[in-house]
Amino acid sequence: MRIRRVGVADRAAEEKPGPVADEVAADAEELQYVDRTGSRERAARQIRLVDMARRLPQLVRRSVALAWRIDRWAALGLLVCQAASGAMQALGLLAVSGTITALLSGGDIYGRLLGAWPSVVLLAVAAGVRSALGIVVVWLSSRLGPQMSREAELRLLQAVTEVELSAYDAPGFTHRKEAADRGAEIVQDLVGEGQDLIASVASLAAGAAVLTALHPALLPLLALASLPQAVAQVGAARVRYLARLRAGGDYRLLSILRWHVCDRYAADQVRAGTMADFLVGRYRQITERINRADRRAANTGARMSAVGAVCGGLASAVVWGTVVWLLATGRMSVGHAGTAVFALQTVGTALRGLVAGGARIMRTGLYMDDWSEFLTEAGGFRMRRGTLVPTAPREIRVEDLVFRYEEAAHDALRGVSFDVRRGEVVALVGYNGSGKTTLAKLLSGLYLPTTGAVTWDGVPTGDLDPHAMWSQVALVPQEYARWPLSARENITLGRPTEGGDADVHDACARSGADEVITELRSGLDTVLARDWLGGQELSGGQWQRIALTRAFHRSAGLLVLDEPTSALDPLGEHRIFAGLRRIAATRAVVLITHRLTNVAVADRILVLDKGRVVQQGTFPELVAQDGLFRELWTYQHTRETHQPEL
Numbered sequence: 001m002r003i004r005r006v007g008v009a010d011r012a013a014e015e016k017p018g019p020v021a022d023e024v025a026a027d028a029e030e031l032q033y034v035d036r037t038g039s040r041e042r043a044a045r046q047i048r049l050v051d052m053a054r055r056l057p058q059l060v061r062r063s064v065a066l067a068w069r070i071d072r073w074a075a076l077g078l079l080v081c082q083a084a085s086g087a088m089q090a091l092g093l094l095a096v097s098g099t100i101t102a103l104l105s106g107g108d109i110y111g112r113l114l115g116a117w118p119s120v121v122l123l124a125v126a127a128g129v130r131s132a133l134g135i136v137v138v139w140l141s142s143r144l145g146p147q148m149s150r151e152a153e154l155r156l157l158q159a160v161t162e163v164e165l166s167a168y169d170a171p172g173f174t175h176r177k178e179a180a181d182r183g184a185e186i187v188q189d190l191v192g193e194g195q196d197l198i199a200s201v202a203s204l205a206a207g208a209a210v211l212t213a214l215h216p217a218l219l220p221l222l223a224l225a226s227l228p229q230a231v232a233q234v235g236a237a238r239v240r241y242l243a244r245l246r247a248g249g250d251y252r253l254l255s256i257l258r259w260h261v262c263d264r265y266a267a268d269q270v271r272a273g274t275m276a277d278f279l280v281g282r283y284r285q286i287t288e289r290i291n292r293a294d295r296r297a298a299n300t301g302a303r304m305s306a307v308g309a310v311c312g313g314l315a316s317a318v319v320w321g322t323v324v325w326l327l328a329t330g331r332m333s334v335g336h337a338g339t340a341v342f343a344l345q346t347v348g349t350a351l352r353g354l355v356a357g358g359a360r361i362m363r364t365g366l367y368m369d370d371w372s373e374f375l376t377e378a379g380g381f382r383m384r385r386g387t388l389v390p391t392a393p394r395e396i397r398v399e400d401l402v403f404r405y406e407e408a409a410h411d412a413l414r415g416v417s418f419d420v421r422r423g424e425v426v427a428l429v430g431y432n433g434s435g436k437t438t439l440a441k442l443l444s445g446l447y448l449p450t451t452g453a454v455t456w457d458g459v460p461t462g463d464l465d466p467h468a469m470w471s472q473v474a475l476v477p478q479e480y481a482r483w484p485l486s487a488r489e490n491i492t493l494g495r496p497t498e499g500g501d502a503d504v505h506d507a508c509a510r511s512g513a514d515e516v517i518t519e520l521r522s523g524l525d526t527v528l529a530r531d532w533l534g535g536q537e538l539s540g541g542q543w544q545r546i547a548l549t550r551a552f553h554r555s556a557g558l559l560v561l562d563e564p565t566s567a568l569d570p571l572g573e574h575r576i577f578a579g580l581r582r583i584a585a586t587r588a589v590v591l592i593t594h595r596l597t598n599v600a601v602a603d604r605i606l607v608l609d610k611g612r613v614v615q616q617g618t619f620p621e622l623v624a625q626d627g628l629f630r631e632l633w634t635y636q637h638t639r640e641t642h643q644p645e646l
């Protein structure tokens, strides 16, 4: 090996970003979060005063129904408290009227005070009861809200596990799932917002009743006067929501970037790759995009609110002018005029609360729609398969199989036909991207064919009950999950066998995980997770042994091993392949590996190229034939047997 001495000047030249580094291709793709659904944008455009008036009762009903299902006593308590609070408000307004009338009546001051005190007491009692009810409302809402969100999240989890795996390949699905996730999180706001709305309606009803009793013209006039502000508020809420909606993808990008920059998995690469400035710069770019959109929305919202306030102010002047006119022309007593002032303020505040709260609950309602629509449809990808329950398959047959991923431009597999029987090991080999993993997923029924068929003992995988079928599949994928669970649960996957720990230890002995388990501080009880989750960490190869143990522990008819020894040391790898024939005695085994020495263990080898099977046969047959397998074998074999110069 030649070592070049790097001087200071060389290093400076390397570190200085040259023209190439600075250059950004004009047609380079920009990182963006793709929403192909557009449904929320359409829905958000419909936030108008008329739609709001139509939709609000439905949303309040929905929030009450949800609350009722989760905690009916809390829901009932909230409704009763709000109704009582409204009644107290009406009582308070009447007490104001009584107090003012008594104070302005004839007679000496003591007599007037004496006449006013019952109303003052009533006023104090009404105010006291209202604030006590307010405390109860906050208590019940904060009890109910989080419960509703947790319930919504649970139902979302359930729905997600019931969709086809292919759903994850469709961009629309990810977006709907994210939206539903946000909907579940926000469901708890519905309680508070529903309560605010009911409180506003109760105040409005109380104030309106008093105002109408004072003079019938006042209420319609006030309603008219509040209209401009209501329209402006709803408009501003729509603008803000749309801006948030459009920036939603960018917010998501930020959280993805934050995760990549901060998470431990890439911390070494961020440093060694000197990527910090570059990544933070990307983050800043996206932040600036969001800030620009926020500023635009804030400016538009402020303009709308200002116009609404000016129009509303002028209209309010008309209302107050009317009160003065009624007073001046003797059509209203001074006591009633005083009450009217309070009632007008109450009704005005309630109307503004109704509109602002209405806009908020409409927005929450849109998020909730995302959640409930996702639950109904599971993002449009709910599994709709047969109900036949399979036993361990004796033969899995693939006939003229074609498979194309959602939105992909080309087929990943084309015209593939072969079979694999119980007791047989079939190996899939080929270049990266030739379709091996995809084919294994089709054999396991994780994907269904686009055309052609995959059958288990003659039954197409689409006709089988998916969960029953997967209980017959033991899969070691290239990227296996590292569950933050105990070592035992990581192996049994929540399905312990009758043999209990004896079976677990037996599977460990076959995979080589026995050496891993003995070194764990609490054996099978040790939680396998990062330190900060209270667990003990494993190395990459140790995790792969655990992943293999899972498959060996499961009594399944189909064993799929996708690069099962990529992280194992030579001894560990030898152990797996030496034991494979014994494991295959009762199962059909599909093995994917780039280490061609290992495929000698297979009964048959299928060579894939660009989604097609270009060769098949036994190891000696394929080595003897001209073709891709011999090319790959010769290249690998020559390299492996080549002795490095010392």
Ligand SMILES: Nc1ncnc2c1ncn2[C@@H]1O[C@H](COP(=O)(O)OP(=O)(O)OP(=O)(O)O)[C@@H](O)[C@H]1O
Binding pocket: 169, 405, 406, 408, 412, 430, 431, 432, 433, 434, 435, 436, 437, 438, 439
């Ligand atoms: N989720 C996906 N969505 C769209 N295309 C995909 C997806 N997964 C794989 N592909 C494409 O399908 C083709 C086959 O991929 P597959 O993972 O089956 O290859 P492979 O032979 O297992 O590769 P490797 O040896 O690298 O594991 C590739 O062209 C790949 O880009």
